[in-house]
Amino acid sequence: MAHAGALHDEDVMLPPPGREPGAGVYNEKLGMWVFLGSEVMFFTALIGTYIILRVAHPTAWKAPGVVLAVPITAINTFLLICSSVTMVKAFASVQDGNLSGLRKWLIATVLIGSTFVGVQVYEYRHLIEKGFVPSEGLYGSTFYTMTGFHGFHVTIGVICLIFVTWRAFQGRYSAKDYRGVEVIGLYWHFVDLVWIILFTIVYLI
Amino acid sequence: MATTIGHVDEVTLGGAEVHADTRSFVRKYVFSTDHKIIGIQFLIMSLIFLLLGGVLAMVIRWQLGFPKQPMPLGGVLPETMAPGGVVLPEFYNSLVTMHGTFMVFFAIMPLLVGVFGNYLIPLKIGAPDMAFPRINMASFWIAVPAGFLMLAGFFVEGGHAAAGWTSYAPLSERSDLSGVSMGQILWCISLIVLGLSSILGSFNYITTIINMRAPGMWWFRLPLSIWSLFVTAILVLLAMPILSGAIIMLLFDQTIGTHFFGPAQGGQPLLWQHLFWFFGHPEVYILILPAMGMASDIIANGARKPVFGYTSMVLAILGIGVLGWGVWGHHMFMSGMNPTLGTSFMISTMLIAVPSAIKVFNWLGTMWMGNIRFHVPMLHAIAFVSMFTIGGLSGIFMAATPVDIYIHDTYFIVAHLHYVLFGGSLFAIFAAVTFWYPKMFGRMMSPFWGRVHFFLTFIFYNLVFFPMHNLGLHGHMRRIYDPTQYDFLKPVQPINELISISAFLLFATQLIFATNFIVSWFKGAKAPENPWEDNGLEWTVPSPPPHGNFVSVPHVYRAPYEYSSPFVTEDFLPQNRELPEGVPSAAPHS
Numbered sequence: 001m002a003h004a005g006a007l008h009d010e011d012v013m014l015p016p017p018g019r020e021p022g023a024g025v026y027n028e029k030l031g032m033w034v035f036l037g038s039e040v041m042f043f044t045a046l047i048g049t050y051i052i053l054r055v056a057h058p059t060a061w062k063a064p065g066v067v068l069a070v071p072i073t074a075i076n077t078f079l080l081i082c083s084s085v086t087m088v089k090a091f092a093s094v095q096d097g098n099l100s101g102l103r104k105w106l107i108a109t110v111l112i113g114s115t116f117v118g119v120q121v122y123e124y125r126h127l128i129e130k131g132f133v134p135s136e137g138l139y140g141s142t143f144y145t146m147t148g149f150h151g152f153h154v155t156i157g158v159i160c161l162i163f164v165t166w167r168a169f170q171g172r173y174s175a176k177d178y179r180g181v182e183v184i185g186l187y188w189h190f191v192d193l194v195w196i197i198l199f200t201i202v203y204l205i
Numbered sequence: 206m207a208t209t210i211g212h213v214d215e216v217t218l219g220g221a222e223v224h225a226d227t228r229s230f231v232r233k234y235v236f237s238t239d240h241k242i243i244g245i246q247f248l249i250m251s252l253i254f255l256l257l258g259g260v261l262a263m264v265i266r267w268q269l270g271f272p273k274q275p276m277p278l279g280g281v282l283p284e285t286m287a288p289g290g291v292v293l294p295e296f297y298n299s300l301v302t303m304h305g306t307f308m309v310f311f312a313i314m315p316l317l318v319g320v321f322g323n324y325l326i327p328l329k330i331g332a333p334d335m336a337f338p339r340i341n342m343a344s345f346w347i348a349v350p351a352g353f354l355m356l357a358g359f360f361v362e363g364g365h366a367a368a369g370w371t372s373y374a375p376l377s378e379r380s381d382l383s384g385v386s387m388g389q390i391l392w393c394i395s396l397i398v399l400g401l402s403s404i405l406g407s408f409n410y411i412t413t414i415i416n417m418r419a420p421g422m423w424w425f426r427l428p429l430s431i432w433s434l435f436v437t438a439i440l441v442l443l444a445m446p447i448l449s450g451a452i453i454m455l456l457f458d459q460t461i462g463t464h465f466f467g468p469a470q471g472g473q474p475l476l477w478q479h480l481f482w483f484f485g486h487p488e489v490y491i492l493i494l495p496a497m498g499m500a501s502d503i504i505a506n507g508a509r510k511p512v513f514g515y516t517s518m519v520l521a522i523l524g525i526g527v528l529g530w531g532v533w534g535h536h537m538f539m540s541g542m543n544p545t546l547g548t549s550f551m552i553s554t555m556l557i558a559v560p561s562a563i564k565v566f567n568w569l570g571t572m573w574m575g576n577i578r579f580h581v582p583m584l585h586a587i588a589f590v591s592m593f594t595i596g597g598l599s600g601i602f603m604a605a606t607p608v609d610i611y612i613h614d615t616y617f618i619v620a621h622l623h624y625v626l627f628g629g630s631l632f633a634i635f636a637a638v639t640f641w642y643p644k645m646f647g648r649m650m651s652p653f654w655g656r657v658h659f660f661l662t663f664i665f666y667n668l669v670f671f672p673m674h675n676l677g678l679h680g681h682m683r684r685i686y687d688p689t690q691y692d693f694l695k696p697v698q699p700i701n702e703l704i705s706i707s708a709f710l711l712f713a714t715q716l717i718f719a720t721n722f723i724v725s726w727f728k729g730a731k732a733p734e735n736p737w738e739d740n741g742l743e744w745t746v747p748s749p750p751p752h753g754n755f756v757s758v759p760h761v762y763r764a765p766y767e768y769s770s771p772f773v774t775e776d777f778l779p780q781n782r783e784l785p786e787g788v789p790s791a792a793p794h795s
Contacts, residue, residue: 015416018758019332020423022416027336030416034408038442045450045480049465057471135462138471145457145465 012177032183036190039153043194046149050142050201060138067132067139068203069123076119077199080154083112084192087185097175099168106165106181109188113158120151143202150198153191160184226752236346238338239752243345244324245645247315248638250345250352254311256719261304263712268292268300270705272687285364294686295384298367301684303358305370306392309492310399311352313626316634317495318403318441319348322410322434324645325499328743328750329431331419331759331781336412340405347402354395358388366392369684371485374466374477378458386459393456400449403441410438419742419781421761425519426780428741428765429512432519433498436526437491444487451480478540482533490529493593493625494522496633497564500586502765503636504571506739507583509776511766513570514563521560521567528557538606539613547606554604561597565590576769580737581655585636588663592628596621599674614684617677623670635659635718642722643736647748648729654721661714668707672700738777740765745779763791 015022023030054061064070086108093101124144127133134144164180167173173181226233234242264287267276279290286296323341327334335341358365365388368377372392380386414435418427427435454465455477464470466477505512512518534542534550542550568590577583599621603609612618635658642650679697681688688694688701735744742759743750759781767778772788784790 018420019416020418020420022418027412027416031337031340031408031412034411034442035404038404038408038446041443042446042450045447046454049450049454049476049480052476053465053471053473056473060471133462134457135464138464141454141457141463141465141472145454145463149453 012179026179028179028183029186032186036186039190039194043149043197046142046146047197047201050146053138053142057138062139064204067127067130068143069126070203072119072123073199073203076116076123077195079112079119080116080192080195083109083116084189086112087188091178091181091185094168094173094178094181095175099171099173102173102178102181103165103168106161106168110158110161110165113154113161113188117151117154117158120147120154146198146202150191150195153194157184157188157191160187228752233752236342238334238342240323240327240335240338240341241645241750241754243341244320244322246345247319247323247348248645250349251312251315251320252719252722254307254352255313255316256715258304258307258312259712259715261300261307263709264292265297265300265304266705266708268297268686269688270702272689295364295367297686298383298684299359299365299385299388302366302369302372302392303355306355306366306396308626309370309488310396311355313492313630313634314403314488315348317492317630318434318437319345319406321430321495321499321637321641322406322438324641325430325743326410326413326434327417328644328746328754329428329741329765330414330417330422331742331755331761332413332417333753333755335409336417337409341409344402344406344409347405348399351395351399351402354391354398358391358395361387361391364388371481372455372477373481374455374458374472374474375468377477378455378466380459390456390459393452393459396452397449397456400445400452403445407438407441407445410434411442414438419759419761422780423761425516426761426764428498429501429515429518429522430495430498433494433501433522436522437494440487440491440494440526440529444484444491447480448484448488451477451484454480475537475540478537479533482536483530485536486533487529489625490525492630494525496589496593496630496637498522499637499640500589500633501564501568501571502739502741503582503586503640504568504590505766505768506640506737507578507580507586508572508575509578509768510571510575511764511768512567513573514567515764515766517563518567521563524560525557528553528560532557535604535609538609544606551604551606555601558597558601558604565594565597581650581652581659582636582640582737584656584659585632585639588659589629589632589636592624592632592666596624596626596628599624612677614682615677616673616681616683619683620670620673620677623673627666627670635662638722640737641743642725643732644743644748644750646726646729647732648725648727649732649736650725650729651721654717658714658717658721661717662711665707665711665714669704669711672704676700676704735779738775740767740777740779742780745781767791 013026015024015026086105090102090105090109093099093105132140134140161184164184167180233239237243237246264276267279273291275290276287276292277290279287279292282290285293287293292300323335326332363380363385365385366372366377367383367385368389372389376382377389380389383389414427414431454463457463458465458467458472464472466472466474468474501512501518531553532550534546535554538547538550572587599617603612603618603621639650639655642648676697679694681694681697685691689698732748734747736748737744742755742761745759746754760783761780762783763778763780765780769776770778770791772778772784773782
């Protein structure tokens with residue numbers, strides 16, 4: 001990083017200096033937005049499959065609440081939405097230069113995110129004990145694939161958040177450079193949004 | 206400085222590193238974050254897979270030309286594939302499946318997107334490297350294990366995947382139907398891994414092109430190769446995750462007993478086809494758009510004239526990028542489809558021929574009245590235009606549903622897809638490799654052997670693939686193991702023999718290219734900075750360019766195709782050359 005000396009005067013929260021006007025945001029943020037476009041298509045494939053199969057075979061699905069426990073997942077959904085709030089608080093803190101606030105809110109986000117994954121694992125174990133397994137018709141197939149891949153995304157998000165938190169404790173973020181916090185925040189809100197859709201169509205309808 | 210997503214340290218000021226490159230050998234050539242090295246790594250990997258895909262094609266051609274006769278050198282294959290050198294039917298199914306898979310996913314796609322996306326984008330837009338060099342490196346080193354996983358399928362019990370490169374369910378998801386279990390699972394896992402590699406590459410390209418263009422490199426001054434790679438990257442970004450999602454469901458059907466595509470429990474085989482082709486048709490344009498873009502650059506260079514209709518070229522690329530999403534159903538006319546829906550897919554398919562035709566006419570307009578330099582890349586580029594046109598026209602045949610019912614799944618389709626994939630993409634790849642080879646390796650390829658390779662390839666290629674149209678119209682099915690077991694195909698067996706012999710000669714011709722490629726790397730004449738007298742920014746730096754590419758950020762004054770400009774004595778005018786005050790930066794025709 002020795003050769004990056006001249007960069008110290010540049011505002012890293014802006015697009016690369018001395019270039020044609022592009023998206024108007026710094027590379028990492030643009031990259032994450034573009035990457036999320038790819039994620040949208042991935043979940044579109046899963047959700048589209050679900051809709052087509054369910055419309056073709058409505059009887060393969062049980063009424064809401066018969067197999068899947070709605071209350072506990074509703075609480076879990078609420079938790080995940082809360083974690084988006086704590087993520088926003090972490091982001092607002094670092095923007096204000098409040099580094100202890102950043103660390104506090106990041107830890108809160110990691111803890112809530114982990115809890116969400118934990119509850120999902122508990123739910124899976126419970127369902128499998130009851131005999132609701134992935135090979136249980138179209139219902140089991142779609143349920144485990146959709147929620148499983150969402151859970152996988154949350155897990156990846158938690159791992160990245162732990163990394164960001166570790167760097168926050170190292171003092172790598174400041175009011176002048178909080179790219180990592182903002183970029184992981186975008187991902188985290190996206191995963192949250194996907195869950196709200198999944199919760200609605202998998203559990204409530 | 207750095208964040209979780211990427212590093213700016215190598216990005217913004219690469220020029221400063223030109224004079225002090227102290228990286229270790231491993232950092233420089235193996236786990237390199239330099240886009241040029243990554244491009245060359247992709248080049249070597251995908252040429253190896255191209256060779257492997259070619260070998261598989263030779264075995265296929267042997268079986269079709271000389272069914273059930275012992276294959277020369279066939280004795281090296283184990284009993285489970287070809288006892289005594291005679292190809293088994295089960296192995297034949299694996300051969301056609303893996304020929305398609307390797308060629309599409311591990312040869313043509315990385316050659317176009319992985320190699321030239323990586324190598325050309327930063328150089329041509331005047332950037333020191335990609336926006337995210339480390340993610341770029343990860344993209345290559347994820348593609349390598351994907352390749353090994355795909356290769357491993359040949360060595361597992363039950364043989365490799367045998368359900369065709371399209372892996373139609375339920376044949377692909379049930380081992381009791383195909384006789385293949387582990388091979389198909391490895392096929393799935395490998396493509397999921399490769400999909401991740403492609404997605405990492407594509408969002409990197411998109412970010413780089415949007416945010417890293419040198420000052421003065423306006424959108425409408427971008428070379429057409431970069432425009433086409435940009436739209437291709439968007440298609441990869443949005444299409445690959447669909448394939449990944451579909452393959453994940455297929456994998457779950459095979460391994461944990463889900464029922465997405467198995468009809469017994471309500472799953473839908475047609476759903477697989479829809480998902481596959483919703484990816485697969487944009488994929489077709491992923492395999493041709495970069496070829497079109499690079500051919501445009503090379504044709505303008507060879508014709509010594511500006512590209513005819515630059516703006517319409519860009520709009521055609523964008524039009525293909527949009528329309529390409531609405532034509533996937535034309536692969537499924539015979540799968541059982543509402544005829545009204547079939548008609549709408551027929552119309553959308555014919556519509557997408559319009560931007561392709563615009564491009565063909567623009568290439569002709571570019572060459573028209575030009576003082577053409579027939580260098581080896583130009584020869585390949587002209588072959589690209591003519592062969593792609595044949596492939597495009599035969600595409601119109603099968604876009605028409607009544608005609609498609611007759612020729613569906615015959616050798617007419619095989620002829621069509623090879624005219625666009627070999628005649629189109631691969632000729633453009635040969636053009637691009639021979640054109641940018643001096644920049645990549647700092648040495649010239651032998652023009653004599655380049656010409657020999659070109660003319661022999663062109664002749665044998667047409668002898669292989671043109672007669673396939675006739676075979677298809679005669680009713681020769683696409684994936685049969687032994688044509689001689691059908692009485693109605695016996696009269697056309699001599700055509701099969703002609704195709705096979707031409708195919709062996711075509712393959713042998715490629716060894717000339719391989720030899721020229723390898724020998725020139727060590728013994729070729731030293732390449733000057735700008736051997737083709739081209740206008741692109743990559744030709745304003747040494748061959749090969751240093752780490753960081755540009756000593757200082759180049760300034761761009763004009764579009765990339767100012768050949769035969771009246772304002773300078775040379776017949777080319779690089780994008781970054783500043784002209785004296787009062788002289789327009791570009792001739793009025795652009």
